[in-house]
Amino acid sequence: MDYIPILILVLSFIVLLGMGTPVAWSIAISSLLTMLVSIPALPAFTAVSQRIGAGLDSFALLAIPFFVLSGELMNKGGIAHRLIAFAKTLVGALPGGLALINIISAMLMGAIAGSAMASASAMGSILGPEMEKDGYSKEFGAAVNITSATTGLLIPPSNILIVYSLASGGASIAALFLAGYIPGILTGAFLMIVASIWAKRKGYKLGNRSSLKEVFKTFISAVPSLFMLIVVIGGIVTGIFTATEASAIAVLYSLVLGFIYKEINLKKLPQILLDSSATTAVVMLLIGASMSMSWALSYENIPQDISTALLALSDNKIMVLIIINLLLLFVGIFMDMTPAVLIFTPIFLPIVTKLGIDPVHFGIIMILNLCIGLCTPPVGSVLFVGVGIAKTTIEKVVKPLLPLFVAMIIALFLITYFPQLSLWLPKLFELL
Structure with missing residues (x-):
């Protein structure tokens, strides 16, 4: 070597x-x-x-600028407000109600926009001041917002799952999208448990219990936003259109919805297009x-050399996955998610496939690992967005972040060693 x-x-x-x-x-x-x-x-x-x-010469990559644009349209189109109102009626009266609202809203927003940055920006701007007004510390609010924003990278549609499909040399985008649902929801559920325990210990006040009428009313208001999930994901899974075509439909749908909600007009469009173009340029570079x-x-045959060296250490699946998880957690601290997926997928995928691990399952493991990296300094982009919006510092946010990191690592452990959590839905749709 x-x-x-x-x-x-x-x-x-x-x-x-x-x-x-x-x-x-x-x-x-x-x-x-x-x-x-x-x-x-x-x-x-x-x-x-x-x-x-x-x-960059790939048809599948055309989905990224479209999903970025649709996420920007949704962020500015009033969708976040409606999702928050719906989440508020569901969990607002539980311990840590506003924190739970943040997590559920981030999961819904991420699932629709496919962007952790968009979710952190929207939820932090809207819920941050409200949490502070209700007595929550801004550091706790920022920590919840930062970690929950990453769940949208597992719940489809997700740009990073498209990137992994490209890097893996052919893992099905539809299968990856389906595989992300249960791990994304599971991670969100663990974050909710930790946030609720933290809020109860700190004595944060409970919200008002919502009536069934209020739940129904906010649900009806959020239905047009949620329906986009059915259109986009349903179309991809059933084979009606590709992920790239689905991304274009998402742009059209979110644009129409923004005009219907009267949150977007012709004057705002140039800035929205400019912002999404800037984001796309960074991602594509x-x-x-x-x-x-x-x-x-x-x-230079580096993937083959690393594969040989790693398998020489151990051919035990459990041990190899522990080593890869630790390496990916370390990589996520210093490298942004997109390059990490493109660089390390060709290195680690041949190793895990030799051990009989499904490429779709490994994709979910890799993405969740790198989601944790997005919340850690010195490169964590979502960390910096969340801290900036909350107007606090990284040093102050670290303490409430630590138990939430533990929640994400527990979810990572379960997803790594129970592949059914990732593969159950794709296999179910294969049978159908």
């Missing part, structure tokens, strides 16, 4: 990040430096440039750069 390419790749990437180089450029430059070990400069520059372009690193890894 030649350690030089691995050392150059890892060390150059860490040094570039430490210097404050943007993640996408750090990935591309470290890939180039790795290639310069093996081939002359001109072919190395050409190969990395071509890989960045070729990495990360994808292109990550694909160049994946190619550089393959060229």
Whole structure:
């Protein structure tokens, strides 16, 4: 095993990040430096440039800009307010009611918008001040908002599941979407249990109990938003349209809904398009750069070397999954989710498939691992959004975050070692 390419790749990437180089450029430059070990400069520059372009040449990736735009339209289109009102009637009277409302609303918002950032931004802006007014500490509110926002990355439609499908070389997007439901809901349920216990210990006041009439009224108000889930996911699962076509339908549906709710008008559209374009540009640059690193890894046979070394340590499925989970939790601390999925899927997927683990199941394990990373410094993007909206500091949020991290890790353990939680729904639909 030649350690030089691995050392150059890892060390150059860490040094570039430490210097404050943007993640996408750090990935591309470290890939180039790795290639310069093996081939002359001109072919190395050409190969990395071509890989960045070729990495974006995928029909499936067209779904990402559409889902980003639909998420932006939903965020600005009044959908979050209606989902929060519905969640409030369901759990508002329980211990930690507002925290539970935040978690359920984030799950619903994430399921519709497919974006943790959009969910954290919407829920933090709307529920944060309300929680503070009711006596909740802003740090606890921020911690709940940060962790619950990531559940939408498991519950479909989710851009990162599309990215994993691409990186895995053919895992079904429909199967991944179905596989994400139970793990996403389970993670949300564990977060709710911890938030409720924390709120009871701190003595936060209970909300008012809602009547059946109020529940029905808020549900009817939220139905048009929730119906989009049936249209998008139902269409993909039944094969009526692809994920890319579904993303375009989601844009049209959310745009019409925004106009019906009178939250979006022609004056607001240019800014919405600009914001979604900026987000898409960042994501696509990360994808292109990550694909160049994946190619550089393959060229240097690094995935095969790591696979051999890991299986030499142990061929026990339980032990290998523990090692991979620990590595992914560590990776998530220092790397954003999209490049992590694109770079580490080709490394770890051959190992787990040799051990008989389903690629769809492994995709859910990987995404949940990296969701935890989104909530941790120094790179956790959702952490910074949540802290910024709450107008507090990372140091103050760490204490209430820790028990919520424990909840997510318990969910990760169950999902890792009970594959039925991920595979039951996809297999059920196969039988149908």
